[in-house]
Amino acid sequence: MSKPKVLISDKMDPNAARIFEERGCEVDVITGETPEELKARIGDYQGLAIRSSTTVTPEILDAATNLKVIGRAGIGVDNVDIPYASGKGVVVMNTPFGNSITTAEHAIALIMALARQIPAANEQTQAGEWPKSAFMGVEVTGKVLGLIGAGNIGSIVASRALGLRMKVIAYDPFLTAERAVELGVEKVELDALLERADFISLHTPLTEETRNILSRENLAKTKPGVRIVNCARGGLIDEEALKESLESGHVAGAALDVFAKEPAKDSPLFGTKNFICTPHLGASTTEAQVNVALQVAEQMSDYLVNGGVTNALNMPSLSAEEAPKLAPYMGLAEKLGSLVGQLAHGNLTKISIERSGAAAELNGKPITGAVLSGFMRRYSDTVNMVNAPYLAKERGLDVREIRHDREGVYHTLIRVTVDTEQGQRSVAGTLFGNEAPRLVDIFGIGIEADLKGHMLYIVNEDAPGFIGRIGTLLGENGINIGNFNLGRHKEGGDAVLLLSVDQPIDADVVKQACGLEGVKVVTPLSF
Numbered sequence: 001m002s003k004p005k006v007l008i009s010d011k012m013d014p015n016a017a018r019i020f021e022e023r024g025c026e027v028d029v030i031t032g033e034t035p036e037e038l039k040a041r042i043g044d045y046q047g048l049a050i051r052s053s054t055t056v057t058p059e060i061l062d063a064a065t066n067l068k069v070i071g072r073a074g075i076g077v078d079n080v081d082i083p084y085a086s087g088k089g090v091v092v093m094n095t096p097f098g099n100s101i102t103t104a105e106h107a108i109a110l111i112m113a114l115a116r117q118i119p120a121a122n123e124q125t126q127a128g129e130w131p132k133s134a135f136m137g138v139e140v141t142g143k144v145l146g147l148i149g150a151g152n153i154g155s156i157v158a159s160r161a162l163g164l165r166m167k168v169i170a171y172d173p174f175l176t177a178e179r180a181v182e183l184g185v186e187k188v189e190l191d192a193l194l195e196r197a198d199f200i201s202l203h204t205p206l207t208e209e210t211r212n213i214l215s216r217e218n219l220a221k222t223k224p225g226v227r228i229v230n231c232a233r234g235g236l237i238d239e240e241a242l243k244e245s246l247e248s249g250h251v252a253g254a255a256l257d258v259f260a261k262e263p264a265k266d267s268p269l270f271g272t273k274n275f276i277c278t279p280h281l282g283a284s285t286t287e288a289q290v291n292v293a294l295q296v297a298e299q300m301s302d303y304l305v306n307g308g309v310t311n312a313l314n315m316p317s318l319s320a321e322e323a324p325k326l327a328p329y330m331g332l333a334e335k336l337g338s339l340v341g342q343l344a345h346g347n348l349t350k351i352s353i354e355r356s357g358a359a360a361e362l363n364g365k366p367i368t369g370a371v372l373s374g375f376m377r378r379y380s381d382t383v384n385m386v387n388a389p390y391l392a393k394e395r396g397l398d399v400r401e402i403r404h405d406r407e408g409v410y411h412t413l414i415r416v417t418v419d420t421e422q423g424q425r426s427v428a429g430t431l432f433g434n435e436a437p438r439l440v441d442i443f444g445i446g447i448e449a450d451l452k453g454h455m456l457y458i459v460n461e462d463a464p465g466f467i468g469r470i471g472t473l474l475g476e477n478g479i480n481i482g483n484f485n486l487g488r489h490k491e492g493g494d495a496v497l498l499l500s501v502d503q504p505i506d507a508d509v510v511k512q513a514c515g516l517e518g519v520k521v522v523t524p525l526s527f
Helices: 015-022 035-044 058-063 082-087 100-116 118-126 152-163 177-183 190-196 216-221 239-248 286-306 322-343 364-378 388-394 466-476 507-514
Strands: 005-008 026-029 047-050 069-072 091-094 144-148 167-171 199-202 226-230 251-256 275-277 350-357 398-404 412-420 423-432 436-442 445-449 454-461 481-488 494-501 519-526
Touching: 005 015, 005 035, 015 026, 015 286, 035 058, 047 286, 058 082, 069 286, 082 091, 082 388, 091 286, 100 118, 100 152, 100 199, 100 226, 100 251, 100 275, 100 286, 144 152, 144 190, 152 167, 152 177, 167 177, 167 190, 190 216, 216 239, 239 251, 322 364, 322 412, 322 423, 322 436, 322 519, 350 364, 364 388, 364 398, 364 412, 436 494, 445 494, 454 466, 466 481, 466 494, 466 507, 507 519
Parallel strands: 005 026, 005 047, 047 069, 069 091, 144 167, 144 199, 199 226, 226 251, 251 275, 350 398
Antiparallel strands: 350 412, 412 423, 423 436, 436 445, 445 481, 454 494, 454 519, 481 494
8 A cells, every 4th residue: 555645845853754754754845836836736736734834726726636634734724715724625634732832922022022111111221222212011910901802712811811910801702711811811702801901902814704803993992002913823913003103102012023014015004103023933943843844744644644533624523542442333324324325316405424332332424424425426426424414515505413312223323314395204223243234114114134236225115026036137137236225114015135345236126127027127227
């Protein structure tokens, strides 16, 4: 079996390449290429490791015919078209924790620089002016720090600020009351934060909801004399409005490490009094650069070699330890999704995935992803666990996950149900010996079958002689039967026959089978 190939297209710590190799990947380090050069090369690789220099566009993704994963050494993924990558079935990962401390420390440093006007004082002192009376700073002790965003980096800033004896308040829709108590911060609404904060530090991703969160209107709501720091993402602040607020004196100072447009060569803020800026240095420490490079190599290797998914932005996480345990369940789930997708007809609008017994105790998201991966093959032959949820959403499919603690007849069970114009259609399966997938129920009829290869699904009237007739028909057409799997509702009612065969069933054979006495449904299947 050939090793997965990874391309490192941006400069990063050389130990990243070593980790890829130690964990079973081939790696090429080729940096500084043009988009056209990368486009011509990328088709040879299953993994692409980047920092901020490489931009992964739809054109590059179209050329990346073998690509399985993109790893961003760092937190920001503005340079990756994630929706397009998802549609292509490519996992996109980042390393959100590798530079957390570094970025938080930079925010604290800018808070102190603003409080004591250090950059301007340094410049004038080095010019020989000795402007001691020109710079009257403020203490941070006792001041209110307002955090917009209290996630990983924001929480570290909070702990450092509390150590400086600041009072910390935080606006974050995802911050629970319990977590706020744990962090030692006061949870507030945005307007209250703007009104009360002496310093504001932003630590939120850039989304449509957070873009220009410090707009002209919100800047006007801030406390006179407020000082603002942004080490998160450009675009969170209206830079023109911030300039006006600085010039009017309403904002006493601002320090930005990020800009709406980078590299920032002509920002309206440049030259404004009481404005400090750095060129996106939040993650720029030796320790952080090493950390994110090593982490992205570890994460990508785990995915390519073991199937583990960590810090993915477009699919559920699945640790390398979980992957082997979940693998048989995901195999069963994918087959059940594929089966119901091949048998249920018409416009399907809802799918339910139920887990009972041992399956209920597992990470359910990968199982749901596997079901959708199998099911959505009715619409696309390039579907996988990454793009299946996106394809389902595009088609308006209502996906429901149901977990039952109880254990029934089987120690573990996965059931997949779809709503059709004829009513609900359901299939269920279990694992034998915790590893062998088996179908145990198809549309309410108990049946035991292994779903693999080429199969023929037949619904017929339960009457003597039918098995002989179908066996004869297939034999006359040169089709060898691997396994017979039978089930029925009741004697004399509908019966189900699942045949495993050695080759695909063509349309002519299906037509002949439909003509047999008592046959109601004939559907060829493929797994």
